[in-house]
């Protein structure tokens with residue numbers, strides 16, 4: 001588990017990250033979202049041990065990162081925002097060099113390099129020099145160096161940045177595959193990416209943690225659409241008195257049909273709400289045509305969180 005506790009980082013007078021705390025459980029995939037300059041890269045650099053927090057701490061499986069940086073960094077793969085470039089090196093040589101720096105023993109290095117090349121589908125490019133590669137291929141080399149030696153923790157700063165749709169799809173599949181054996185935190189500007197690969201989302205706004213929410217919880221229904229016939233004049237009243245319902249709004253009223261938007265309370269069970277709503281419809285003497293739950297999209301939640309900060 002990675003525990004970030006009250007992380008703050010200042011650059012001169014600028015507070016890039018302010019009092020941010022969260023935990024990442026083993027084998028979780030967590031997405032870090034936020035506008036430009038929100039502090040995502042600064043957080044990732046602190047989590048990877050390449051930047052010291054001004055105050056606060058990071059522990060990995062209970063060990064303090066600052067005090068055990070060498071041991072922890074050997075279990076950690078990091079794709080930085082801007083990869084150091086070695087344009088004249090061959091891909092395989094570069095990966096061998098990174099494997100050496102990571103402390104992978106000489107006898108295991110060749111196997112580790114081959115495995116990383118295979119995982120990132122770069123085997124065919126192993127003997128090419130890095131400056132001859134496309135943007136997407138370079139990005140894959142970045143991921144290959146991060147996954148060398150099968151680290152238990154992967155920190156990926158905008159892994160699909162600059163990739164075309166096909167390469168993006170491949171990168172998501174790779175992340176999905178890696179998540180079976182590693183804990184992953186990735187930053188991105190793409191909501192669909194978080195929805196596609198992450199279990200949880202952290203939204204950073206002005207250096208602060210503005211939302212820490214599991215995607216499952218986020219997708220939980222928070223409202224329902226109800227359609228009935230036009231009978232049952234007291235239906236809206238009956239619905240409004242249900243403990244699961246926050247607000248009732250009749251959004252369409254025709255001779256033969258009424259449509260209601262029902263906002264549910266945050267902590268209620270959707271199944272219990274559905275049972276009680278249908279009971280109310282029958283009690284009011286109306287006919288139930290449709291009862292459908294509506295889940296929230298990450299994009300809407302993100303916008304609410306970011307707009308609330310202004």
Ligand SMILES: Nc1ncnc2c1ncn2[C@@H]1O[C@H](COP(=O)(O)OP(=O)(O)OP(=O)(O)O)[C@@H](O)[C@H]1O
Nearest residue numbers: 011014015016034035036037038039040041042043
């Ligand atoms: N080395 C540095 N020196 C001074 N200021 C910095 C440094 N690194 C980051 N900052 C500042 O810290 C703030 C957060 O930057 P950071 O790169 O963490 O944001 P970000 O969320 O990753 O942005 P983006 O989405 O644009 O990559 C910004 O105001 C930035 O200018």
